Amino acid sequence: MTNTHTQSLVIQAQKLCRNFGALIAIDNLDLEVTAGQIYGFLGPNGCGKTTAIRMLTGLLKPTSGNVKVLNLSLPKQAEALRLNIGYMTQKFSLYDDLTVQENLRFIAKIFGLSRQTEKARIEELLSTYDLAQKASQMAGSMSGGQKQRLALAAATLHKPRLLFLDEPTSAVDPENRRDFWEKLFDLCEQGTSILVSTHYMDEAERCHKLAILESGKKRADGTPDELMQNMGANVVEVSGEHLRDLKQQLSNIQQIISVAQLGSRLRVLVKDTITDPVAFLAQQNMIQQKEDLTQVRPSLEDVFVTCTKGS
Numbered sequence: 060m061t062n063t064h065t066q067s068l069v070i071q072a073q074k075l076c077r078n079f080g081a082l083i084a085i086d087n088l089d090l091e092v093t094a095g096q097i098y099g100f101l102g103p104n105g106c107g108k109t110t111a112i113r114m115l116t117g118l119l120k121p122t123s124g125n126v127k128v129l130n131l132s133l134p135k136q137a138e139a140l141r142l143n144i145g146y147m148t149q150k151f152s153l154y155d156d157l158t159v160q161e162n163l164r165f166i167a168k169i170f171g172l173s174r175q176t177e178k179a180r181i182e183e184l185l186s187t188y189d190l191a192q193k194a195s196q197m198a199g200s201m202s203g204g205q206k207q208r209l210a211l212a213a214a215t216l217h218k219p220r221l222l223f224l225d226e227p228t229s230a231v232d233p234e235n236r237r238d239f240w241e242k243l244f245d246l247c248e249q250g251t252s253i254l255v256s257t258h259y260m261d262e263a264e265r266c267h268k269l270a271i272l273e274s275g276k277k278r279a280d281g282t283p284d285e286l287m288q289n290m291g292a293n294v295v296e297v298s299g300e301h302l303r304d305l306k307q308q309l310s311n312i313q314q315i316i317s318v319a320q321l322g323s324r325l326r327v328l329v330k331d332t333i334t335d336p337v338a339f340l341a342q343q344n345m346i347q348q349k350e351d352l353t354q355v356r357p358s359l360e361d362v363f364v365t366c367t368k369g370s
């Protein structure tokens with residue numbers, strides 16, 4: 060590893076483990092997150108995303124392994140790290156019975172901002188996150204999207220260099236999710252590095268890089284394009300009739316990794332040891348016509364299926 064490479068990393072973890080009794084929540088996680096990027100953790104509920112984030116923020120002690128975040132060794136230097144990171148948890152963690160402005164003032168006090176800085180920064184955030192009209196409204200009475208913007212304002216109030224977001228968009232509609240991601244790219248452009256966890260494939264696809272987690276293990280990592288190119292399978296869509304039967308028959312073929320129905324098509328993942336997957340499928344007895352087959356671009360969902368299949 061070169062020196063410049065190490066210097067540009069905001070997170071470095073080697074063989075990070077966390078057990079809860081007999082349960083291995085995080086199993087030998089190696090991680091490198093580069094400064095100025097949005098890095099995603101993609102995985103289903105319970106795969107260990109929150110546990111990993113809590114260790115990377117210094118809130119939870121690893122069972123074993125090494126972690127450096129912003130060049131600080133954890134958990135030893137967790138207190139020094141606190142002022143340089145922001146953390147937005149899965150659940151709305153601000154005070155429902157304080158107004159938007161009061162919540163932000165409270166956070167400003169925690170981070171020790173001077174009166175003057177506090178006032179200017181809160182005004183700036185109310186404007187950035189479109190909350191100026193809501194400044195005197197109780198946080199508890201706001202919509203999901205507004206609460207989420209307030210939570211992001213609170214997490215970035217002290218201008219952290221690194222932001223951790225744990226499933227930040229689970230409670231909002233697609234339009235608010237899209238707007239939220241625009242804000243993340245604004246922050247990223249201003250120099251903030253971001254680690255975000257999600258179980259939405261479309262969100263993961265927006266990340267510069269991501270790790271796919273399952274049962275506490277990292278199954279793959281890379282840019283979305285790299286993951287799709289290296290997934291070891293090609294994708295063919297099959298249209299036709301009697302798709303439930305066809306799915307069953309195709310699933311029994313050894314070179315086929317998975318078959319899933321999407322409306323009136325089957326999405327078939329064929330191992331890339333087969334050089335021409337369309338010709339391969341066309342030879343199978345159960346396929347009626349070659350015209351029913353189309354090779355399509357893989358998606359992150361396909362990557363997820365291939366790298367978690369059989370585990």
Ligand SMILES: Nc1ncnc2c1ncn2[C@@H]1O[C@H](COP(=O)(O)OP(=O)(O)OP(=O)(O)O)[C@@H](O)[C@H]1O
Pocket residue numbers: 079082084102103104105106107108109110111226
């Ligand atoms: N404090 C704890 N004590 C015991 N088990 C825990 C604790 N925290 C997490 N776990 C277990 O560790 C595993 C990983 O949980 P974690 O919350 O990290 O997953 P996640 O990917 O964030 O899922 P979700 O999106 O549902 O929060 C789960 O099986 C969970 O039950």
